[in-house]
Amino acid sequence: MTASHPLPLNPAQREAVEHPGGPLLVLAGAGSGKTRVLTARIAHLITQLHVAPQRIFAVTFTNKAAGEMRTRIAQLLGADPRGLWIGTFHSLSARFLRREAPLLGFGPNFTIYDADDSEALVKRLLEARQLSPKAHPPRTVHGLISSAKNRMLSPEELGARADTPMVKVAADIYAALGPALKQANAMDFDDLLLHPLTLFREHAERLVYWQDRFQHVLVDEFQDTNAAQYLLVKHLARRHGNLCVVGDDDQAIYGWRGADVRHMLTFQNDFPGTKLVRLEQNYRSTQIILDAANGIIAENTARLGKTLFTEKQGGAPVTLLSSADERDEAEWLANEYARRAAEGDVAYEGMAILYRTNAQSRPLEEAFRFRGIPYRLIGAVSFYERREVKDLLAYLRLIANPADDEAFLRVVNVPRRGIGDASLTVLGQAAGGWQKPLLEAARRAGNVGELRPNVREALMGVASLLDRLRDAVGQADPATALETILATTGYEQYLADEGAEGMERIENVRELVAGAAAWAEVQDPDAAEGTGSPVERYLTQAALVTPADEDRDEPGVTLLTAHMAKGLEWPIVALAGLEDGLFPLGR
Structure with a gap:
């Protein structure tokens, strides 16, 4: 332990932490203290190399890990590292795109579509082409599109490679998906990674700006990066070369969703002069467990190679059970x-x-x-996939982004307003003819003669309700916005009418409001700069939560x-x- 490093570090860890600059590849075995190394390195950059926190771009595998790492860095510094960009690829890209969206034809208040939203949009696109969602399951079609995006394939490239009727349909829907998302002022998870690359390709001056902005780029779990993620950090670090990647090619387990361990294996070729540091001392397991793991992983052929060891001797043997089923x-x-x-x-x-x-x-x-x-x-x-939570977040989404058609379809009849699917189909046709979002079409429902008078009135009532909510919420914090929605829509009574199950859902609603209030208390004001209203920032965070968080x-x-x-x-x-x-x- 030294004055510059309050954390005790072994020689290999210290070598990685104190690397002065240039490309750095840290081959970190399981349980070898890689989080400690990343945390200490960021603190070292700030305190010893005098790098301002806002000039550091650090990627973690989960939002939860980012929060924990930020807390540890604050403890090492004795102050919060205000301005530090730390988070997952998706959260950092979303933060980046809030600033740059207009250059890509989006409003800065764009919605982030989750898997349910994306599949619902795919279903509508299928139906518009008279393609049966039963014969072409939206989840399957969306999965094919997502896989293509992860491999950075265009709709045309996917179509050219199509070897089954389902893939051909997916390529067709993929071609229509981009314009449909842009009309809804929305991006899906994959777009969050691809749109920055489009920006850099079409607006070279913005790439230069962000390259100058971030003096050091650090990436955790590097073995699990996909093509778009690796290209993003390569772009950001190209001019200065200060790219530190930490990972373990023996722990590459996300190939099925586009991750490519070859990025780790070829990093030294991509960045000549790379410093390679191996973290091989394990602090988690006994030598017996490590011997078993080393024996199995040694069978892998394409690996950089390392052998884990520990000072923890002895321990219980590994139990192998053969069972009937x-x-x-x-x-x-x-x-x-x-x-x-x-x-x-x-x-x-x-x-x-x-x-x-x-x-x-x-x-x-x-x-x-x-x-x-x-x-x-x-x-x-x-928690964020529960019906009642998604309902209230859909109201928030429509307040933030009136073009969000999927959010409109979710809340237009919640609480019940007597608006059926057939009426929504008619409204959708009118919206398409006007080239307007569904909410705007609802505002003009009086001009849609095919709708019954009571439905026209109900739709205009929904539009009026959302206008009032938008005026009432303004720049309020998300908890206040949620309470305003609850008070104005009568949503809690709607749930209470469902009986015992509804009462459980009301508890989740109250937990959502409490969580939104807690979120507001821990926001970094520097991170909020240029990223929209409090509600918009909260919706970004909510959209990117995973079960691991x-x-x-x-x-x-x-x-x-x-x-x-x-x-x-x-x-x-x-x-x-x-x-x-x-x-x-x-x-």
């Missing part, structure tokens, strides 16, 4: 975990079971419920996929379904 396996695990908890070895909260797919949780849940073992399921329905304090054994377990640890861990074709998945 998944039910037999689940019963053995339930019995074993119950025995360990009863012996006082480790509480249930210190135990976890990892599997490859969410479907594998079912026999485990059944076995645990049968024995009365408490458990918590990670990756189940996210959500704190759940439920007691019990943790059940989750291996992908969700990234960066987490427990005293006792089991890998379930470790069989050929399932883990790893045979596709």
Whole structure:
């Protein structure tokens, strides 16, 4: 420990932290303290190399990790690193695009569409082409489009490569999706990564501006970057070369969603003169566990190579269980975990079971419920995916962005206003003819003769309601905005009328309001500059939350996929379904 580094560092960690500048590749094995290295390096840049926080661009794998790292940096500095750009690729890109959206033909108040919004839009585009959503499931079509975007393929390129009728349909919908999103002033998750690249390609002066703005670029979990993400950081670091990437080619597990471990393997060629630092000392596991892991991963052919070691000797041997089927396996695990908890070895909260797919949780849940073992399921329905939460956020979205058609379709009949699907189809046709968003078409519903008088009145009432809400909310904080929506729409009474289930939903509504108030208390005023109203910034954060970011304090054994377990640890861990074709998945 030194005056410049309050954190104790081993020699390899110190070498990475104190690297003076230029490209740096940190090959960080599991449990080797890479978060400590990234945190200490950012603090070192600020305190020792006098780099202003606002000139640092640091990418983390989850929003939660970004928050924790920011807190650690503040502790090292003794002050909040105001202006520091730290977050996931998607959150930093969204922050960047709020400033640059007009150059791309979007308003700075654009909506970020989640998977449900994107699939709903795909469904509408299919129906507009008389293509059956049953024969062409919107989730499948959207998945094909998303995969193409992750590989940076254009609609034309996807169409040229189409080898099945479904892919041909996806290419057609993909071509229509961009204009439809722009008309709704919306971007999907993949667009958040692609639009900055479009900006840099079409507006070279903005690339120069952002290259000058960020003096140092740091990327965590580099092995899991896709083509667009790597190109983005390469653009930002091209002029000064101060790109520090930290990762482990042995932990590349996101190839199925576009990540390419070859970025890590070729980094030294892409950036000549790269300093390579290997973090091989593990602080998490015993040597017995590391020997097992090293023996398995040594079979990989394309890897930079490292051997993990630890000073923790001894420990329990790795248990290998051969079971008849998944039910037999689940019963053995339930019995074993119950025995360990009863012996006082480790509480249930210190135990976890990892599997490859969410479907594998079912026999485990059944076995645990049968024995009365408490458990918590990670990756189940996210708080922000609950119906009542999505309803209220849709109202907020329409206040922020009146062109958001998916939000309009979600709330136009919530609470119920007697507006049916057939009437909305007629309204959609009118909106298309006028080339106006659905909300504007609702405002003009009196001119749509095909609608019944009561429906015309109801639609104009919705438009009037949203106008009043927009005026009332103004620049208010998101919690106040949500309370205004609740008071004006009668949404809580609408839920209460549903009985017991509705009362549970009301609790979630109150939790949403409380969370929005808490969000407002921790905002960095420097980060808010140029990124829209408080409601717009809150909606960005809400759209980018993943299950890995959500704190759940439920007691019990943790059940989750291996992908969700990234960066987490427990005293006792089991890998379930470790069989050929399932883990790893045979596709």
